[in-house]
Amino acid sequence: MDDKEIRSMDKFEKRNTMKRIKVQINKGEREYDVYALLTSFFPGVEVVTAADATGEFEGVFTIKEEGANITISLNFEEIDKAKDFEIKSAEKDAAKKEFGRYLYDFLSECTNKELPWGNLTGIRPTKLIRTMLEEELDSVPGSLCVPGSVIDKIKERAYAERRLRGEKLDLGIDIAKREIEIMSRLHGTDGYSVYVGIPFCPSTCLYCSFTSNPIFKYKDKIKNYLLAIKKELEWDVSHLSDRYLDTIYIGGGTPTTLSPEELDELLGYITNILPMENVREFTIEAGRADSITKEKLDVIKRYPITRISVNPQTMSDKTLKTIGRNHTVKQFVDAFNLVREAGFDNINSDIILGLPGETVEDVKHTMDELIKLGPDSLTVHSLAIKRASRLKRWMDENELEITMDYEEAMRICADGAKAMGLNPYYLYRQKQMAGNLENTGYSKPGKEGLYNILIMEEIQSIVAMGAGSVSKCVHPNGLIERCDNVKDIDLYLNQIDEMIERKQKLFCN
Incomplete structure (x- = not known):
């Protein structure tokens, strides 16, 4: 093997030393949220679903659901943690959001950190905040003057529902207020x-x-x-x-x-x-x-x-x-x-x-x-x-x-x-x-x-x-x-x- 081939092999091996976590879920509809949050909490780690899993893994993340009862566990590096949750919401969308909070809280406890955008995995965070603003207002004002009591309510809801707070929430509220005013002039x-x-x-x-x-x-x-x-x-x-x-x-x-x-x-x-x-x-x-x-x-x-x-x-x-x-x-x-x-x-x-x-x-x-x-x-x-x-x-x-x-x-x-x-x-x-x-x-x-x-x-x-x-x-x-x-x-x-x-x-x- 010549020097060029050795260098190519070295590169191949270095590129394939990324640590990997295998995901095992018995309810497939959870995969998107799990993948999005795991990759956010563990940047640089490859997250692979069980169906695509081949080779060796440094970690295993498991979710087992039986009715409303959920067990989430993670074994990765120094983390070896499991926790039980119960989904209390009967309505499908509310239950999905409740699961998202449990998943976020579990990963936050495992890593001792919070994400800038809470448990939001979508691409339009200000749409969510704008919707909250409009729900809290009796009518959409034609200016940026939103009462402080409404802002306080939005902040309470954003953390309770989405674990969102701090600078990113303030930025989102600022933009959402401005968007409401601008959109009031369009059709x-x-x-x-x-x-x-x-x-x-x-x-x-x-x-x-x-x-x-x-x-x-x-x-x-x-x-x-x-x-x-x-x-x-x-x-x-x-x-x-x-x-x-x-x-x-x-x-x-x-x-x-x-x-x-x-x-x-x-x-x-x-x-x-x-x-x-x-x-x-x-x-x-x-x-x-x-x-x-x-x-x-x-x-x-x-x-x-x-x-x-x-x-x-x-x-x-x-x-x-x-x-x-x-x-x-x-x-x-x-x-x-x-x-x-x-x-x-x-x-x-x-x-x-x-x-x-x-x-x-x-x-x-x-x-x-x-x-x-x-x-x-x-x-x-x-x-x-x-x-x-x-x-x-x-x-x-x-x-x-x-x-x-x-x-x-x-x-x-x-x-x-x-x-x-x-x-x-x-x-x-x-x-x-x-x-x-x-x-x-x-x-x-x-x-x-x-x-x-x-x-x-x-x-x-x-x-x-x-x-x-x-x-x-x-x-x-x-x-x-x-x-x-x-x-x-x-x-x-x-x-x-x-x-x-x-x-x-x-x-x-």
């Missing part, structure tokens, strides 16, 4: 929003989990792609004329990878065919600095775009190179200034915490540089590493781990946002979210991303066009249904009529 289920996906980028970033395709491979597909988008938009106009259009969002990918002529064609068609009279927000992602030119901005400025995103992700040239963004920090600064000089007064910038090799010092540097530019809104993402992603494979191959202090990094961002006069206005979490934290949007008053709130709080239908996009129908009774377009560009083009038929069934049946 709710009487309205809808349009998403147009342009799944092309100058290159594909290492961490990307969105539908994204290098533009140079698909140049000859753009004309037909835009024709397919137009066909979907025509369906929209003919079937949703009885609703108010609140927001339009052109995302991707990177929409500004299109040429000036292609952008003009797309924006012209959108503004001509859609009912623009009630539109409160029209956003376009110009995320990559290497896709922004004065000619493209001149085109965009001719249309009623109200919000534009220009995203550095980091202000480190070394990291930008590592993650495959083919531009420098200087190019981003130049692009941001070009957008500002073009007359845009609502510029959003995204950054990502937990990029390979970065520390809290890098986050501080990124925030310091952004403060100099003064974006009107800021979105802070905690990196979510998907198990099958290119980033996960790359990190394994290079024996890298994320070691950032996320709590400190989030505090740095919150302080930087405050220094720029930006308030938190929306928040969501993801599976595999780094540090069990969240993505948070900050903005100047009046510059909030309305589409972001609508899609995360699930209070309005989203009609989505383009490959890989997902439409969501929110019914007045709260029922939410979805349909997706295929991700593959060729399949999307060949099956465009089927994509439209899916929307027909979702929105018109």
Whole structure:
């Protein structure tokens, strides 16, 4: 065996020394909650269900249920603990929540720690808090002035029901109050929003989990792609004329990878065919600095775009190179200034915490540089590493781990946002979210991303066009249904009529 093979074996063995806990449950419906909380309490430990279990395990987690009686046990490292519980709630949803509290309390006792978001395993914690607020208020106020007695009641309920308290609960309440005020100005289920996906980028970033395709491979597909988008938009106009259009969002990918002529064609068609009279927000992602030119901005400025995103992700040239963004920090600064000089007064910038090799010092540097530019809104993402992603494979191959202090990094961002006069206005979490934290949007008053709130709080239908996009129908009774377009560009083009038929069934049946 040569040196290269030995090094490869060493890497393989190191990657496979992760400690493992086998989960044994006699009631399969518990698996999601158990997996989510175990991975949160034991980050870096592989949690495997009994059905998928092979090889050796360092720990065993067991749940045995007989009627209302539950025994939970964990044997892992120095932990050897078991406890009996009785589910007292008869109603199914209440019983599920009661089980979640017992499970959280057991794991908290085993580890002697609490999680930032309590026993919440979903991606929309502010939706829960907003619902609590609305339940406690006789009527939803049109301002941020919620009585202190109501806030006290929410805090009591949040801990009693979800073990949620402290800074994260305060943040959630602050955002929920702001969302209630903002949503009172929109049309709710009487309205809808349009998403147009342009799944092309100058290159594909290492961490990307969105539908994204290098533009140079698909140049000859753009004309037909835009024709397919137009066909979907025509369906929209003919079937949703009885609703108010609140927001339009052109995302991707990177929409500004299109040429000036292609952008003009797309924006012209959108503004001509859609009912623009009630539109409160029209956003376009110009995320990559290497896709922004004065000619493209001149085109965009001719249309009623109200919000534009220009995203550095980091202000480190070394990291930008590592993650495959083919531009420098200087190019981003130049692009941001070009957008500002073009007359845009609502510029959003995204950054990502937990990029390979970065520390809290890098986050501080990124925030310091952004403060100099003064974006009107800021979105802070905690990196979510998907198990099958290119980033996960790359990190394994290079024996890298994320070691950032996320709590400190989030505090740095919150302080930087405050220094720029930006308030938190929306928040969501993801599976595999780094540090069990969240993505948070900050903005100047009046510059909030309305589409972001609508899609995360699930209070309005989203009609989505383009490959890989997902439409969501929110019914007045709260029922939410979805349909997706295929991700593959060729399949999307060949099956465009089927994509439209899916929307027909979702929105018109």
